[in-house]
Amino acid sequence: IAGITQAPTSQILAAGRRMTLRCTQDMRHNAMYWYRQDLGLGLRLIHYSNTAGTTGKGEVPDGYSVSRANTDDFPLTLASAVPSQTSVYFCASSEAAGGNQPQHFGDGTRLSIL
Amino acid sequence: GQNIDQPTEMTATEGAIVQINCTYQTSGFNGLFWYQQHAGEAPTFLSYNVLDGLEEKGRFSSFLSRSKGYSYLLLKELQMKDSASYLCAGMDSNYQLIWGAGTKLIIKP
Numbered sequence: 001i002a003g004i005t006q007a008p009t010s011q012i013l014a015a016g017r018r019m020t021l022r023c024t025q026d027m028r029h030n031a032m033y034w035y036r037q038d039l040g041l042g043l044r045l046i047h048y049s050n051t052a053g054t055t056g057k058g059e060v061p062d063g064y065s066v067s068r069a070n071t072d073d074f075p076l077t078l079a080s081a082v083p084s085q086t087s088v089y090f091c092a093s094s095e096a097a098g099g100n101q102p103q104h105f106g107d108g109t110r111l112s113i114l
Numbered sequence: 115g116q117n118i119d120q121p122t123e124m125t126a127t128e129g130a131i132v133q134i135n136c137t138y139q140t141s142g143f144n145g146l147f148w149y150q151q152h153a154g155e156a157p158t159f160l161s162y163n164v165l166d167g168l169e170e171k172g173r174f175s176s177f178l179s180r181s182k183g184y185s186y187l188l189l190k191e192l193q194m195k196d197s198a199s200y201l202c203a204g205m206d207s208n209y210q211l212i213w214g215a216g217t218k219l220i221i222k223p
Contacts, residue, residue: 042118042201042213043157058210090156098144098209102159 003027004106006091012112013081021076021109023091029104031097032074034058034066036087037108043090049074050097081113116140118214120202125220126192134187134200134217142207146185148176149201151216157201160187189219197221 007022025032030051035043045058049068063085065077074093078085088110092103117139126132138146145164149157163169163178163185175188187200199216206212 040215042215043203043211044213045210048210098205100145100162100164102147102162103211104159105156107156 004091004093004104006089006106006109008109009107010110010112012114015081015083015113017081019078019081019111021078021089021091021111023074023076023106024072025074025091025093025104026072027093027095027104028071029093029095030071031094031101032068033092033094033103034064034074034076035090035092036060036085037090038087046076046089048097083113085111086113087111116204116206116212118202118204118212120200120214120217122215123218123220125222126189128192128194128221128223130192131188131190132192132219134189134202134219136185136187136202136214138183138185138202138204138212140204140206140212143180144205144207144209146176146178147203147205147211148185148187149203151199151201153198160200192221194221194223 004025033048034046047066049055052071090108091106094101094103120136148160151157161176168177173190178185201216202214203211
């Protein structure tokens with residue numbers, strides 16, 4: 001079934017550890033996004049990529065990095081996790097950046113930093 | 115600044131109609147999206163408006179007034195499975211989505 005796959009589904013991590021959240025899509029979408037979702041707040045954009053080989057910073061990029069080596073994969077790395085990064089992380093993709101292109105979401109990764 | 119406002123929670127009765135309002139302020143405007151999110155699940159796309167007026171899709175309709183910075187999502191013939199959060203998101207001049215915190219809709223039998 002076509003879509004977006006995120007891994008892991010959930011993770012408990014000690015503060016200070018490095019963690020990579022994986023995201024793979026098989027829809028050949030050009031644009032991909034990473035969001036975090038916290039209770040009482042809207043989805044906040046962390047990083048995005050409009051096409052393979054390019055990335056950009058969103059609203060809350062500090063403490064996170066991304067890469068886009070190919071069309072399908074868009075991993076998100078926390079270099080040194082802190083408790084404030086406890087959140088639900090969603091990866092999304094769209095056919096192109098902008099206009100009437102809806103974003104399609106993965107099932108999310110629930111991350112707890114202790 | 116950029117901002118999306120929508121009510122935190124609404125309650126409605128099965129079979130009835132409910133309107134969820136959203137006001138937006140974005141730097142530039144490239145459309146307004148509505149998504150549905152069931153608890154513990156991913157958001158799923160419902161509708162997109164970029165021109166003024168009403169877009170109808172089955173039981174769901176979405177309205178946009180660009181001059182007022184206002185949109186609403188109308189849900190008719192409510193079913194229990196419509197219990198979910200409804201997210202309003204405006205697309206700014208950089209084609210980034212600015213999201214509201216969501217409206218939790220509770221359907222009572």
